[in-house]
Amino acid sequence: MAKRVRLLDVAKAAGVSQGTASNAFGKPDLVRKEVRERILEVAKELGYRGPHVMARMLRTGKAGALGVVFPDNLEYAFSDPVAIELLRGVGRECARQAVNMMIISAENPEQAITAINNAAVDAFLVHCYSDDNDIISAIQRRNQPLVCIDTDIAGAAGTVVLDDFAGAQMAAQHLIDCGARKFAILSLQANKAENFGPMNAKRRGAVSHRVVRERLGGYHAALKKAGIAIEDIVHIECENMSSHSAEMVETMLRDHPEIDGILAMSDVIAIGALDGARAAGRKIPDDLKVIGFDGIAEGERTDPPLSSIRQDSVEKGRLAAEMALGEAESDSRVLETSLLVRGSTR
Amino acid sequence: MAKRVRLLDVAKAAGVSQGTASNAFGKPDLVRKEVRERILEVAKELGYRGPHVMARMLRTGKAGALGVVFPDNLEYAFSDPVAIELLRGVGRECARQAVNMMIISAENPEQAITAINNAAVDAFLVHCYSDDNDIISAIQRRNQPLVCIDTDIAGAAGTVVLDDFAGAQMAAQHLIDCGARKFAILSLQANKAENFGPMNAKRRGAVSHRVVRERLGGYHAALKKAGIAIEDIVHIECENMSSHSAEMVETMLRDHPEIDGILAMSDVIAIGALDGARAAGRKIPDDLKVIGFDGIAEGERTDPPLSSIRQDSVEKGRLAAEMALGEAESDSRVLETSLLVRGSTR
DNA sequence: GTGCAATAATGAATCGATTCAATGAATGCA
DNA sequence: TGCATTCATTGAATCGATTCATTATTGCAC
Structure with a gap:
């Protein structure tokens, strides 16, 4: 050559x-x-x-690229509807600032660290749930701007989170207003260690994922206020996959026929819950109200359409990118949610 | 400092x-x-x-990254379900080979060219429909491996396409088998210049997007064989958005009440068609059969569930990445499709 | 014609590693 | 003891631009 x-x-x-x-x-x-x-x-x-x-x-010394890391699960970035919206927002801001978007890819944490060390980028964006993380440390060692999404990590240049507590509170309050009294909470994974299925008090007390902690807190606060004892609530930890939550819910409803309100921490889980409830012979919303979290587009087409707590994930991603690229005003933002009432609670 | x-x-x-x-x-x-x-x-x-x-x-001289370009529409990459599957496949292969994934981002073609020139990558992957393209030239000028997805471009190192013709033929044959006789084809955008709405013969003759050309050819071949004249087919060009195709279809069905079979070039369009048909008072599949293309997951949850031509977009992306990173055997692959029969044609 | 500012162009230093031919030291074997 | 071989280390060259202090040129005003 x-x-x-x-x-x-x-x-x-x-x-x-x-x-x-x-x-x-x-x-x-x-x-x-x-x-x-x-x-x-x-x-x-x-x-x-x-x-x-x-x-x-x-x-x-400029790379002209923004690194995007999904430490918890990398395949997830292109599977979960919420993660995709996030990426859309990041992409939008990157395009606006004429910066490319480097998706750090890896099959395992060890590889991820290498990938981070080999990435020529000007700043990092990380979306994760847990806050103790080798990957986060690896990023921090690079000494470049780091913005965390959905979790707050000491030493990060910025943080973009949702007011998950308020959102969850709103969800639970809505179900109460709709007349539900016996609740099941379908939680997202609470800890690094997978442990799907019924969630005991011990595990509830040791939730390391901020999102789960906050949402759980919000649910509990609203239910408590309505005079419902925490011990009477059925807690189940689900994988964030409709097929998985469908199974869980079907079983759960057989064991707990009294349940008339389901609080799901994600729409993906909630959509599965609708399937599971149907399989268990429940009529929604008559026998059972279901509300999800996120407000994804797919929720419009379910049967019945899914009520949810809407969040603007696109904006969340965009804002985080803006921060990381150093154009944002503040270094920490909390986004608000809103109630989205559809057929599953009406 | x-x-x-x-x-x-x-x-x-x-x-x-x-x-x-x-x-x-x-x-x-x-x-x-x-x-x-x-x-x-x-x-x-x-x-x-x-x-x-x-x-x-x-x-x-190694960048440890694969550049991914979506020249036609960049926001599209994180919106269209098929594009997302593609990205998932690309991501999977990148992870396997421990290479990062650089998404070239831009708001307009001019910016895209700059973005391409500024990207430190070892190879490029480009997903596009049209084959005459300044962006493609910009990539080729970089003299690095380039793999094209869904289009064949002279001088590319590799190509991954679908057997779109055969898939479309299968779709049309299926509707014929189901008894449909009066057809409407809902086409994807055929040319660089947007021109949505009824598609005249002239425009049908000047299709620059390979995917559209092939699928149209496949539909026509099957219909012709069944003795249906091309002139009797209603052709409509749709934006790849359900809301858009819904409108188009509702209007179309009022103008052409005889239509009993809809061939949509994408599931996204087909899903809108279901809505539009419902709005126009048709019962699917009794009055009207609808078949899409792609076989996306959302098609399972529509009312009725959508028949389609399934393609493995994840594998398409993975394979393209593999080629670009120089591990594939051949430099040109044509993937097969399969018929997916669900409620909208049964 | 002189002085001053503005404009163009120069050329060497710099960014921070990796690589490779050359050298030195240590080991193995007869 | 001598020679070949292996292993560790050195140090300079190299990757290919950008930057910036300096010099040369031009234009303009008085």
Whole structure:
């Protein structure tokens, strides 16, 4: 293979200094028009392909890219509807700022750390639930701006979270207003260690995932206020997959026929719950009210359409990107939620 | 800000050559254990953050990333279910090969070209419909492996496409088998220039998007064989959005009450068609059969569930990534489709 | 014609690693 | 003891740009 044509070669051939040749490409207004044109012409003749990206990066220190990390589960980034909305928002802001989007990919945590160390980016965005994490430390070691989404980590440059507590409270209050009295909570995974199924008090007390902790707190607060004892609530921890929650709910409803209100921590789980309830012979919303969390588009098409707590995940991603790229005003934002009433509670 | 600690600083402090220090990090087995440990220790003391990514890239010429470009519409990449599956596949392969995934982001074609020129990647993957494209040229100018998905472009290192013709043929044949005789085809955008609505013969003759050309050809072939004249088919070009196709279909069904079979070039369009047909008072599948294309998961939950031509978009993305990263056997692959019969044609 | 400012161009230093031919030391074998 | 071989280390060259202090040129006003 022929040796790559360098800027220096172009400069020599055009009879100008390397500095001028560089400016002809990067800062055209610093070079006299005719000189610049000659340089570009010579460049074309020699087959120069434009400034070498890596060399420029090394010199300028700018990568022109934002790193996006999903430590908990990487396949999840392109599967979960909420994660996808998040990515859409990140992409939107990156496009606005003319910065590329580097998705850190890995099959396991160890690989992820290597991937992080090899990524030429200017800042990191990390979406995760747990806050104790080798991956987070690896990012922090790079000493670049880091914005955390959905969790608050000490030392992060910024944080974007939801007011999960208030949202959950709203959800539970809504079910109470609809007349439900016997509740089941379908929780997202609460800890690093998987432990799906009924959730005992001990595990409820040791929730390391911020989102789960807050939402659980919000549910409990509203229910308590309505005079419902926490011990009377059925807690189940579900994988964030409709098929999984469907199974769980079907079983659960057979064991606890009295349940008339289901609080699901995600719409994906809630959609499965609708299926499970149908399989267990319940009529929704007559026998049983179900409310999800997130307000994803799929919730419009379920049978019946799913009530939920709407969050703006696109904006969440966009905002986080904006922060990471250093254009945001504050370094910590809490987004609000709103109640979305549809057929599953009406 | 204190000056960054360089490898050279570490080497000096540890009393070894820079080469040895480099090896201590990059090729540990070339350095005696005690020496390596001392180097690492000194590095930690000095606050050395590990080899500088950009410097390494410049020297080695490897970026450790795969560029992914969506020239037609960038927001689309995180909106369309099929594009997302594609990304999932790409992500899977990238993870397997320990390579990051650089999503080229831009708001307009001009910006996209800059973004491409600024991206430190080892290869490119491009998903697009049209084959004449400034963006493609920009990528080709970089002289790196380029794999095209869903279109075949001269000079690409590889191509991954679907047997769209056969799939479309299968779809049309299925509707014929179900007894439909009066057809409407809901096409994806056929050309760079947007022109949604009824599609005249002239526009049908000048389809620049390969996918549309092939699928249209497949539909026509099957219908012709069944003795249906092309002129009797209603052609409508839709935006790939359910809400848009719903409107189009509702209007279309009022103008053409005889239609009893709808061939949609995507499931997204088909799902809108179900809504539009319902709004126009049709019963599916009794009055009207509808079949989509792609076989996306959402099709299971529509009312009625959507028949479709299934394609494995995840595998399409994975395979393309594999090719681009240079591990695939061949440089051109055509994937097969299969018929997915559900409620909308039964 | 002189002085001053503005504009162009120069060329060497720099960004921070990796690589590789050369050298030195240590080991194995006859 | 001598020679070949292996293992560890060195140090300079290299990857390919950008930057910036300096010099050269031009234009303009008085």
